Amino acid sequence: MWVPSSLVKLVETLKKLPGVGTRTAERLAFFLLREPLVLEDLEHALHQARENLTFCSVCHGITERGQDPCPLCTDPRRNTGQLCVVERPQDVFLLERLGVFQGRYHVLGGALSPVDGIGPEQLHLQDLRDRVQREGIQEVILALNPTVEGDATAHYVLQLLADLPVKVTRIARGLPAGADLSFSDVTTLRDAFEGRTEF
Amino acid sequence: MRILHLHLINFRNFAERSFYFAKTLQVITGPNGSGKTNLLEAVGYLSLGKSFRRTPDEAVVAWGARHFLVEGEVEDVLGVRHRLKVRYHEGRKQAFVNGKRVRALRRLFEVFPVVYADPLENAVIRGDTEERRDFFDDYLALLDPKYQRALAAYRRALRQKNMALKTPEAPLEPWNRLMEHHGHYLVEQRQYWVRRLNDMLRNGKRQILPVEQVQVEYEPSVRLQEGLLDRFAAEERERGVALYGPHRDRFHLLYRSYPLEEVASHGERWLIYYTLLLSLRDLLARTLNRMPVLLLDEPFHVLDPAFIRRLALGLEGQVIATAVAFPGLGEELSLWKNSAIL
Ligand SMILES: [Zn+2]
Numbered sequence: 306m307w308v309p310s311s312l313v314k315l316v317e318t319l320k321k322l323p324g325v326g327t328r329t330a331e332r333l334a335f336f337l338l339r340e341p342l343v344l345e346d347l348e349h350a351l352h353q354a355r356e357n358l359t360f361c362s363v364c365h366g367i368t369e370r371g372q373d374p375c376p377l378c379t380d381p382r383r384n385t386g387q388l389c390v391v392e393r394p395q396d397v398f399l400l401e402r403l404g405v406f407q408g409r410y411h412v413l414g415g416a417l418s419p420v421d422g423i424g425p426e427q428l429h430l431q432d433l434r435d436r437v438q439r440e441g442i443q444e445v446i447l448a449l450n451p452t453v454e455g456d457a458t459a460h461y462v463l464q465l466l467a468d469l470p471v472k473v474t475r476i477a478r479g480l481p482a483g484a485d486l487s488f489s490d491v492t493t494l495r496d497a498f499e500g501r502t503e504f
Numbered sequence: 505m506r507i508l509h510l511h512l513i514n515f516r517n518f519a520e521r522s523f524y525f526a527k528t529l530q531v532i533t534g535p536n537g538s539g540k541t542n543l544l545e546a547v548g549y550l551s552l553g554k555s556f557r558r559t560p561d562e563a564v565v566a567w568g569a570r571h572f573l574v575e576g577e578v579e580d581v582l583g584v585r586h587r588l589k590v591r592y593h594e595g596r597k598q599a600f601v602n603g604k605r606v607r608a609l610r611r612l613f614e615v616f617p618v619v620y621a622d623p624l625e626n627a628v629i630r631g632d633t634e635e636r637r638d639f640f641d642d643y644l645a646l647l648d649p650k651y652q653r654a655l656a657a658y659r660r661a662l663r664q665k666n667m668a669l670k671t672p673e674a675p676l677e678p679w680n681r682l683m684e685h686h687g688h689y690l691v692e693q694r695q696y697w698v699r700r701l702n703d704m705l706r707n708g709k710r711q712i713l714p715v716e717q718v719q720v721e722y723e724p725s726v727r728l729q730e731g732l733l734d735r736f737a738a739e740e741r742e743r744g745v746a747l748y749g750p751h752r753d754r755f756h757l758l759y760r761s762y763p764l765e766e767v768a769s770h771g772e773r774w775l776i777y778y779t780l781l782l783s784l785r786d787l788l789a790r791t792l793n794r795m796p797v798l799l800l801d802e803p804f805h806v807l808d809p810a811f812i813r814r815l816a817l818g819l820e821g822q823v824i825a826t827a828v829a830f831p832g833l834g835e836e837l838s839l840w841k842n843s844a845i846l
Pocket of ligand 1: 364
């Protein structure tokens with residue numbers, strides 16, 4: 306059977322994306338071939354993303370090249386005494402969309418998980434301690450995922466900051482693992498943020 | 505509860521079959537290999553959403569097929585009927601109650617509880633510490649959804665800790681805190697449910713069961729408190745495995761105040777196993793407000809006819825048993841509705 310090798314390559318690459326199987330990859334590939342304008346936009350967006358997106362050297366969230374530290378880290382209107390610790394860069398955008406938090410962020414880049422080979426050195430943990438000392442943070446708010454690994458990471462952070470004059474609190478319920486937020490998620494998370502307790 | 509009928513597609517040796525069940529006592533007869541245990545397993549799927557033989561779903565699919573379906577109708581004491589369905593297709597499993605998809609398989613058990621008696625050697629008879637702990641953990645998880653969640657979290661933290669113990673410099677404390685937190689709940693509930701079970705064993709089925717003085721003793725391996733597990737770090741690092749915590753607790757079975765392994769004969773052990781199972785069934789019935797259907801796999805192999813007769817006369821609710829049809833049991837079987845599987 307003859308199939309153009311560029312088409313095979315496109316399908317194989319799409320299949321590397323999370324949640325995309327063979328059938329979806331083929332559907333997407335044929336769609337892009339039928340819609341040259343979308344293909345062009347995608348090509349452009351991917352190029353921009355590769356050229357312009359990078360990680361903020363302060364909070365480790367996502368920012369544009371040339372904007373490091375990111376606007377969230379440099380915005381003078383934001384509360385400098387509060388630091389919200391999350392696992393993934395997308396959690397920052399999720400919380401920003403909720404608009405419940407006006408302080409600054411710190412992205413760990415994951416959670417402790419020895420079975421996946423993730424120890425404290427693989428996460429931005431030492432850097433968190435340095436920031437708390439350097440920036441004179443008064444409250445560290447843990448907004449980690451509601452998993453065993455998220456809970457273990459919370460315990461680790463508590464121990465890590467134990468000798469520093471900082472209050473460590475934890476939101477009442479963890480951040481949902483998915484990226485989409487339903488209405489009820491928004492309400493629950495807002496309540497969770499307001500009802501956070503000292504850990 | 506009782507199951508009225510069952511419809512199977514591509515389940516083990518059944519390409520497509522329907523079964524209808526008697527209201528109380530039902531015995532299913534057939535030669536070895538005809539699929540009697542598979543049929544009980546299918547009934548179990550409508551309750552646990554999985555195989556009680558711990559077989560993975562993909563291994564339950566009939567040879568050459570890619571999906572299976574188990575469908576059935578059950579009825580509660582008030583006569584309210586529920587349609588249950590479990591569907592598996594290439595790695596994905598879905599469960600339905602009255603046509604509505606349920607997210608947690610536990611929902612099936614809440615609607616339609618069953619208790620299954622193992623025909624082969626089992627934890628209670630053998631006295632293996634780990635198997636016996638798993639046996640009680642399984643039932644406690646069914647009795648208490650919070651126990652099920654705490655057990656899952658504890659096991660996950662334990663797995664992470666065991667890996668951390670094999671990784672130089674990996675911190676143990678976070679996992680210890682979680683094992684202490686979830687473990688505390690496990691210990692508390694094990695104590696509570698063993699107490700309830702012992703009350704049941706003391707006061708329960710004396711008229712049915714010829715064995716008396718069966719008791720369960722729960723022995724926690726450590727007195728859990730925050731920070732305790734850190735004390736064992738050096739020893740655990742050296743051995744490379746987590747040595748302390750509720751995953752090392754023991755359950756003892758006492759017969760006339762002595763460990764069952766020391767005093768009970770083979771036949772008595774089987775009676776003790778059934779005694780325990782019937783008490784757990786009563787405990788589930790009180791907790792869930794529904795009497796679980798009792799699935800007895802080949803009880804006629806291990807129990808004597810007089811006992812089966814008492815069982816048949818004294819048991820509440822629906823009982824489904826399997827048997828290779830063999831002579832000499834005619835009188836005892838006369839109380840049961842007998843259907844051949846083939
Ligand atoms: Zn930043």
